[in-house]
Amino acid sequence: QQQVRQSPQSLTVWEGETAILNCSYEDSTFNYFPWYQQFPGEGPALLISIRSVSDKKEDGRFTIFFNKREKKLSLHITDSQPGDSATYFCAASSDTNTGKLTFGDGTVLTVKP
Amino acid sequence: GALVYQYPRRTICKSGTSMRMECQAVGFQATSVAWYRQSPQKTFELIALSTVNSAIKYEQNFTQEKFPISHPNLSFSSMTVLNAYLEDRGLYLCGARDRGNTGQLYFGEGSKLTVL
Numbered sequence: 667q668q669q670v671r672q673s674p675q676s677l678t679v680w681e682g683e684t685a686i687l688n689c690s691y692e693d694s695t696f697n698y699f700p701w702y703q704q705f706p707g708e709g710p711a712l713l714i715s716i717r718s719v720s721d722k723k724e725d726g727r728f729t730i731f732f733n734k735r736e737k738k739l740s741l742h743i744t745d746s747q748p749g750d751s752a753t754y755f756c757a758a759s760s761d762t763n764t765g766k767l768t769f770g771d772g773t774v775l776t777v778k779p
Numbered sequence: 780g781a782l783v784y785q786y787p788r789r790t791i792c793k794s795g796t797s798m799r800m801e802c803q804a805v806g807f808q809a810t811s812v813a814w815y816r817q818s819p820q821k822t823f824e825l826i827a828l829s830t831v832n833s834a835i836k837y838e839q840n841f842t843q844e845k846f847p848i849s850h851p852n853l854s855f856s857s858m859t860v861l862n863a864y865l866e867d868r869g870l871y872l873c874g875a876r877d878r879g880n881t882g883q884l885y886f887g888e889g890s891k892l893t894v895l
Binding site for chain 1: 783785811812813821822823825828870872874875876883884885886887888889
């Protein structure tokens, strides 16, 4: 059973639109949720993260909405830019002391100009 | 800012040979390092967690005999893939946890292994 699921698998939006990437999880002990952005040929870069005590985290054009009861979260990218085209990974952890993360399979975002 | 450097960026090796990769944390103290492998299909597998002055914990399907890790100080870690075969190919990622920023895990660019 996959512990972290992401949807959609791929998403295409026009420049200026809001892209919404979804993530759900199974393990109720997960309490830390980072999102990583990965461009082809590069390693994943930490984009934004949220802890389960919060229901929203905002950083510029990136916002995480978190619903603990439903074990769901989403990443909203407002005013999408072509440079945002990348693969986005949702991850989860129940132990922030070690760096052990469970990753989803990613959403490939394409922003068309 | 927190930076993690990995080298080499890519290696092509023959089946049965070994590859050593290194990970350097710059600008922060990495109290723990997590080594992951990202498959060609982009899925992540945790290989092992290494904390300075503690035993290295390997995940199921990964062993010290195959992936020996050294983590001698708060800024450096290395891992070797011994006797590499086709199934070992992928992007090996070092994730370093910043002691000053609880829980945040920063990845390097990865070391891509191709096995012929």
